[in-house]
Amino acid sequence: MTARPKLAVWKFASCDGCQLSLLDCEDELLAVAGAVEIANFPEASSAIVEGPYDLSLVEGSITTPHDAERILAVRKQSKFLVTIGACATAGGIQALRNFADVKDFVAAVYASPQYIDTLATSTPISAHIPVDYELHGCPINKAQLVEVISAFLAGRKPAVPAHSVCIECKQRGSVCVMVQGTPCLGPVTHAGCGAICPAYRRGCYGCYGPMETPNMPALARGWRELGADGRDIRRALRSFNAWAEPFRKESAAHDD
Amino acid sequence: MQDIRPDTSHVVIDAHGLQCLIDALSQDGRRVVGPTVRDEAIVYDDIAGLGSLPRGWTDRQEAGRYALERREDEACFGYVVGPHSWKKFLFPPVETLWKARREDDGTMAVSRPERPADRFAFIGVRACEIEAIAIQDRVFEQGPYTDTAYAARRSDAFIVAVNCGQAGGTCFCVSMETGPRATHGFDLALTEMIEGAEHRFLVEIGSEEGRSVMAQVPHVRADEARIGAASAIVERTAAQMGRHLDTDGLKELLQGNLEHPRWDDVADRCLTCANCTMVCPTCFCSTVEDHSDLANREAERVRKWDSCFTMDFSYIHGGSVRASTASRYRQWMTHKLANWIDQFGTSGCVGCGRCITWCPVGIDLTQEAAAIRATPGEGRS
Ligand code: SF4
Ligand code: SF4
Ligand code: SF4
Numbered sequence: 001m002t003a004r005p006k007l008a009v010w011k012f013a014s015c016d017g018c019q020l021s022l023l024d025c026e027d028e029l030l031a032v033a034g035a036v037e038i039a040n041f042p043e044a045s046s047a048i049v050e051g052p053y054d055l056s057l058v059e060g061s062i063t064t065p066h067d068a069e070r071i072l073a074v075r076k077q078s079k080f081l082v083t084i085g086a087c088a089t090a091g092g093i094q095a096l097r098n099f100a101d102v103k104d105f106v107a108a109v110y111a112s113p114q115y116i117d118t119l120a121t122s123t124p125i126s127a128h129i130p131v132d133y134e135l136h137g138c139p140i141n142k143a144q145l146v147e148v149i150s151a152f153l154a155g156r157k158p159a160v161p162a163h164s165v166c167i168e169c170k171q172r173g174s175v176c177v178m179v180q181g182t183p184c185l186g187p188v189t190h191a192g193c194g195a196i197c198p199a200y201r202r203g204c205y206g207c208y209g210p211m212e213t214p215n216m217p218a219l220a221r222g223w224r225e226l227g228a229d230g231r232d233i234r235r236a237l238r239s240f241n242a243w244a245e246p247f248r249k250e251s252a253a254h255d256d
Numbered sequence: 257m258q259d260i261r262p263d264t265s266h267v268v269i270d271a272h273g274l275q276c277l278i279d280a281l282s283q284d285g286r287r288v289v290g291p292t293v294r295d296e297a298i299v300y301d302d303i304a305g306l307g308s309l310p311r312g313w314t315d316r317q318e319a320g321r322y323a324l325e326r327r328e329d330e331a332c333f334g335y336v337v338g339p340h341s342w343k344k345f346l347f348p349p350v351e352t353l354w355k356a357r358r359e360d361d362g363t364m365a366v367s368r369p370e371r372p373a374d375r376f377a378f379i380g381v382r383a384c385e386i387e388a389i390a391i392q393d394r395v396f397e398q399g400p401y402t403d404t405a406y407a408a409r410r411s412d413a414f415i416v417a418v419n420c421g422q423a424g425g426t427c428f429c430v431s432m433e434t435g436p437r438a439t440h441g442f443d444l445a446l447t448e449m450i451e452g453a454e455h456r457f458l459v460e461i462g463s464e465e466g467r468s469v470m471a472q473v474p475h476v477r478a479d480e481a482r483i484g485a486a487s488a489i490v491e492r493t494a495a496q497m498g499r500h501l502d503t504d505g506l507k508e509l510l511q512g513n514l515e516h517p518r519w520d521d522v523a524d525r526c527l528t529c530a531n532c533t534m535v536c537p538t539c540f541c542s543t544v545e546d547h548s549d550l551a552n553r554e555a556e557r558v559r560k561w562d563s564c565f566t567m568d569f570s571y572i573h574g575g576s577v578r579a580s581t582a583s584r585y586r587q588w589m590t591h592k593l594a595n596w597i598d599q600f601g602t603s604g605c606v607g608c609g610r611c612i613t614w615c616p617v618g619i620d621l622t623q624e625a626a627a628i629r630a631t632p633g634e635g636r637s
Contacts, residue, residue, distance in 0.1 A: 163567070170561070175299065
């Protein structure tokens with residue numbers, strides 16, 4: 001039997017939710033362990049096999065000078081590198097600091113701010129190194145994670161569509177909440193969650209970040225027609241994917 | 257009520273008769289689906305009887321807006337068409353086409369999933385929807401290749417049509433000559449008639465199967481006055497259309513205005529969200545996703561509804577052919593209203609208005625077409 005590909009899972013600034021999706025794979029977890037050698041995954045096992053690694057999954061954003069160095073080393077040890085989740089692909093909720101002065105936050109939160117060594121921004125991994133594939137979502141969908149790993153093993157393209165959440169919403173037969181009066185980010189948001197929120201009569205929160213061709217101003221006009229004001233639009237866009245370019249630009253346009 | 261001559265094509269039933277009809281269809285082993293209220297909308301789902309129907313409800317529709325309202329009467333079919341269409345049953349949004357398995361000895365076993373045993377009975381199919389089903393029939397079973405799963409579901413489906421007693425704010429079946437009266441393609445067609453406390457349905461029998469089902473339902477013969485009154489209801493509906501589409505020379509108009517500035521104007525508003533294509537009862541495009549498992553032993557091909565509004569839809573080597581929103585909206589509208597005629601011999605639009613109502617930003621193809629008609633030839637070099 002040929003050696004199994006070596007898998008490493010890396011953590012940067014993040015909540016661990018995306019890595020946990022892998023541990024949460026339950027039924028598939030044994031299959032994952034059978035298909036790859038889990039060589040470096042501190043969340044799952046303290047036994048660490050040295051690199052290089054065939055597949056690296058990277059969670060989290062870059063927020064410290066130390067991490068900005070560390071990600072370079074991860075890239076060097078990784079043949080194929082996939083970023084997972086909104087932090088790694090867009091900077092995460094912690095990128096809200098990018099819209100303000102991080103020194104003010106540090107001063108407000110820490111008793112001894114002089115010990116804090118942090119960057120002014122939270123940025124996605126792709127702002128620092130070349131990334132081979134990005135899997136979006138806050139958190140990622142575990143079925144999509146298994147799909148990405150399976151595709152990597154089979155040498156095929158993952159079936160992870162980049163169209164709107166609306167298509168998933170319609171495929172599952174939900175009734176559009178936006179047409180019924182509730183502002184929804186679905187039309188500009190990347191599919192992947194399976195359109196969960198509209199199925200529970202809530203507007204989409206944009207957890208999977210911008211879809212392939214988001215028309216942000218048109219959606220914002222639609223929100224205003226439903227009674228949302230600039231603050232509502234800005235707040236909706238400034239969440240887990242606030243620093244993703246289309247969301248960032250549109251939220252700035254409502255900075256009134 | 258007592259039985260009548262078997263050759264009569266019109267009979268009358270009451271609400272109890274409608275329940276008996278649903279019972280008879282379900283006792284015949286059919287999966288009876290029809291309108292029901294869910295999530296503040298009238299959707300199509302499994303129904304058990306009168307209690308499942310949207311009795312006393314109506315819908316108010318405008319571009320990008322839909323709301324349910326209480327009616328003053330207890331009509332069962334006093335609404336128009338909602339977010340769903342029968343396409344979700346005949347052409348399911350997600351369907352596994354085949355699975356393959358690599359055995360230990362290296363051989364490959366390919367299996368098709370068993371065809372679901374559903375023999376449908378559709379209750380409350382509108383005239384425009386019958387036309388939409390006929391359009392999908394042309395695509396799925398009358399071309400060079402037949403979609404056998406579609407064809408099987410289709411030929412088993414029992415259709416109970418309903419002639420519309422009112423038109424909605426986004427309806428334009430009169431422009432498309434598809435309604436509001438169902439003239440063919442049904443087993444039974446109902447016209448709901450409420451006068452004071454009297455709640456009746458005129459039933460037109462459209463097939464032998466329809467006739468044999470009606471033999472199990474208590475009914476009386478329809479007299480001329482009843483048939484005339486039902487016609488008057490449908491005529492009144494025809495005069496109430498919320499939208500109008502001028503189809504005169506429309507194909508040539510659109511095909512001759514591919515560079516019209518209106519395409520950029522609509523692109524400014526369009527979200528490329530694809531809702532219009534998902535809700536359209538004639539849109540038939542699909543994509544396939546191939547999945548393999550972690551052990552690389554099992555694979556499957558899944559078909560999903562797709563849309564000309566996605567980038568993958570026109571992706572060929574090197575990129576998407578229709579990268580701009582203008583080109584994608586133009587593809588949708590020119591196919592639907594013009595090129596469809598070249599391809600299949602009819603318009604791809606039946607005037608149901610769903611794409612107008614269910615567009616989150618209320619883009620209205622009748623308005624877009626009118627805007628191009630108002631300034632034809634603009635922007636042509
Ligand atoms: S509810 Fe939201 S996601 Fe669903 S179709 Fe409407 S706008 Fe799109
Ligand atoms: S194009 Fe619009 S109005 Fe015409 S059939 Fe499709 S959804 Fe109905
Ligand atoms: S026309 Fe409306 S429903 Fe269709 S893609 Fe554009 S915004 Fe979405």
